[in-house]
Amino acid sequence: MIEAQMKMPGLERIRARFMDMLVERLNEIDRLCDPAVSGLSPRDALEQVQMILHKIAGTAGTLGLNVLGDTARTGENTIIAFLGSGAPPKEKVYRSVADFILLAEETLDAEKR
Amino acid sequence: MRILAVDDDPIIIELLSELLTTIGQHDVETACSGPEALKIVGDPDHKHFDCILLDIQMPGMTGIELCGKLRADPDYARTPILMITAMSDKSYIDRAFSAGATDYITKPFDIDEVRFRIKSAEARLQEAGGMTRKIFSVNKLKQQQPANEKVRLNDPVTIFDVDGVIDYYAFENYITQLSRSSMFGSTVFGIAIRQIEKLYRESTAFGFECLITDTSEAISDCLKPNNFLIAYAGNGTFLCVVEGGFRPDLEKLTDAINLTLHQMDLYFCDGRKLDFRVCAGQPQRLIWRGGKSAIDAVIQAHESAEEEAIKREKMLNEFWITEQAG
Numbered sequence: 001m002i003e004a005q006m007k008m009p010g011l012e013r014i015r016a017r018f019m020d021m022l023v024e025r026l027n028e029i030d031r032l033c034d035p036a037v038s039g040l041s042p043r044d045a046l047e048q049v050q051m052i053l054h055k056i057a058g059t060a061g062t063l064g065l066n067v068l069g070d071t072a073r074t075g076e077n078t079i080i081a082f083l084g085s086g087a088p089p090k091e092k093v094y095r096s097v098a099d100f101i102l103l104a105e106e107t108l109d110a111e112k113r
Numbered sequence: 114m115r116i117l118a119v120d121d122d123p124i125i126i127e128l129l130s131e132l133l134t135t136i137g138q139h140d141v142e143t144a145c146s147g148p149e150a151l152k153i154v155g156d157p158d159h160k161h162f163d164c165i166l167l168d169i170q171m172p173g174m175t176g177i178e179l180c181g182k183l184r185a186d187p188d189y190a191r192t193p194i195l196m197i198t199a200m201s202d203k204s205y206i207d208r209a210f211s212a213g214a215t216d217y218i219t220k221p222f223d224i225d226e227v228r229f230r231i232k233s234a235e236a237r238l239q240e241a242g243g244m245t246r247k248i249f250s251v252n253k254l255k256q257q258q259p260a261n262e263k264v265r266l267n268d269p270v271t272i273f274d275v276d277g278v279i280d281y282y283a284f285e286n287y288i289t290q291l292s293r294s295s296m297f298g299s300t301v302f303g304i305a306i307r308q309i310e311k312l313y314r315e316s317t318a319f320g321f322e323c324l325i326t327d328t329s330e331a332i333s334d335c336l337k338p339n340n341f342l343i344a345y346a347g348n349g350t351f352l353c354v355v356e357g358g359f360r361p362d363l364e365k366l367t368d369a370i371n372l373t374l375h376q377m378d379l380y381f382c383d384g385r386k387l388d389f390r391v392c393a394g395q396p397q398r399l400i401w402r403g404g405k406s407a408i409d410a411v412i413q414a415h416e417s418a419e420e421e422a423i424k425r426e427k428m429l430n431e432f433w434i435t436e437q438a439g
Contacts, residue, residue: 008224010131018124054170058199059124061221069221073199 015063019111025052026104029097042090043083049097050079056104068100068107075100114235115140115160119150119179120168120197128222129166129197136228137235147174151182154189161188164234166218169198169205177205177212184213184273191271193234203291207356210279210342216286237282249273249322263318266310269347275329277341284344284352288399288407301354301411302363302396303418304332304370307425309349312389320382325349328391331373335366350418352411354399363393392425394418 029052032038032045040048053076060069078096082088116139118129126143133139142162144150150167153159165183167176176196183189196209199220206217215237218230249272264270269281279287288301306312306328316324325345332343332351340356355361371390379387394417397410 008131008135010127010135014124014127014131017127021124051172054199055122055124058220059122059128062128062224063221 011063018059018063018065019108022056022104022108025056026101028052029101033094033097046079046083046093050076050083053079053097053100065107068103071100071103114163114231114238115142116164116166116231117142117144117150117153117162118166119144119147119171119176120166121145121171122168125168125197125220132222132224132227133231136224137231139231147171147176147179147182150179154183154186162192163238164231165189165192165194167194167196167214169196169209177208180209180214181212190273193237195230195234204340206287206291207340207342210283210287211277213273213279213283215280215283217290233286249326263316263321265347266313266349267347270325270345272326272329272345275326275343276333277336278329278333278343278345281344281346281352284342284354285408285411287342288354288411289405291407298359299354299356299399300360300396301352301399301414302361303346303394303414303416304328304351304353304367304391305394305418305422306349307390307392307422309422312349312387315381317382320387323379324387324389327377327379328370328374331370331377332391334373335369336361346415348419349422350415352415361396363396367391367393392418392421394421 029049032040032049035042035045038045053072057069057072057076060066060072075096078088078093082090082093114137116133118126118133118141120126120129120143123145126145130141130143133141142153142159144153150165154162167179169176171179180194180196183192183194193215194213196206196214196217197220198205198209198217209217216230216234218227249270271280272278306324312324313321329343329345329351332353333341336343336353336355339359339361341353343351343353346352374389374391381387394414397414397417399407399410
C-alpha cells in the first residue's frame, strides 16, 4: 500500500513539506514543554502538544512514515489519558513525548542523508 | 465531482488535493476552518459542491458542528459529507453521524480506502442525488408545508431534526465501517409500523410524512438516554442500533413507543383519528461482527420486524374470527 502511495505524483513534494513542518513542530513542542518559555500552565501546554501530535499522527502514515505516526499517536493518547484522568503519571507523559521527539529527530537526520 | 475538503492541517489539505485529483480527476477546493468553509459554500460565485470532506477535530468550529450547519442549508441537505477522522474515540464518529455525516475516512489515509469511499459517494450521488431520494424534516412539518410528491412505500427516507435519526445509507456505512471491536456490546433491531400498507393507502403525501417522522420521534424519545442511532429503511420499518451494552427489553420498549404515539394524539389530514401501533422484531447482537456480517445482522433485524408486524395482524384477525364464531 505504501509503495503504491509513494508512486502517487506529488507525494514526494508533500513529504518534503511535511519534513519542513516537522522541524517547526518539534521546535514548538520544545517551547511548549518549557513553562518558562511558553508561559503556559503544564495542562494548557500539554493540550497544545497533543494537537501537534494529533496532526502528525494523521499524516505521517500516508507519507510512508508509519513508525513516526504510531509514536505520535501513542504520545497523543498518553496526553489525552493524562488530561482526562490524571493517569498515567506526568513523568510517563513527558517520556512519551520525548520518545516521539527522539524518533522525529532520527527521521529528519535519515531524510537529510 | 466538485469536492470541498476542510481541514486545519495544510499537509492533509495538500494530500487530499493530490489524492482526489489523482484518483478521479475531481475538482477540489479547500478550506482550513469551519467559518472559511461556510463562507465558500455561501458565496454565490462558487458552484455547488457535490461532496464535502470534513476533518472532525478543528479548533474553533469542529467538523461535527460544521456538518450540522451544512445540513441546515437546503442546498447541502442531501450532499454526501464524509468525515475525516483520526479519532479513536467512537463517540466522535457517533456524533458525526448524528449531525448528518454519510460516511467517514480514517487518518492516516489508505489510498484504496479513499478511492472506495469517494466512489461510493459518487455512486450514491448519481443514483439518488446523495442521500435517500426524499428528506422528511420535523422543522419543515412544523411550518406546515404540504409535501407535493408521495414517496413510494418501500423507499428509505432521510429524516432530519430528530435526535439520533440518520440517513439509511449512512446507517449502512456506519455499521459496515466500525471495527468489530467497536461493535462489541451493540445490538441492532427493527421496529415496524403495523398495517403500514393500509395506512399508506389512506394517507396523503403530507400525512405519510407526518406518520413516519412522528414515529421516529417516538422511537427516539423512548430510546433516550442510551446511545443509539435510528434509520428509516422504508416500508414502515425503522432500524435501531443501541450501544454500550444496553440490552433493551423490546416488549417494554414497544409498549413505551405505542404509548408515546397514542399520547401524540395523531390524525389523518381529513380529520380521522390516526391510531396505529408498532412492533419489534428479534434483536441481533453485533458481538464481534463486522463488514458484511454486520450488514447481514441488519437485514435479519429488518426482516424480523416486518414478519412480526404481519404475524401480529394475522393473530388479531384470527382472534376476531374466533370471537365472531363464538
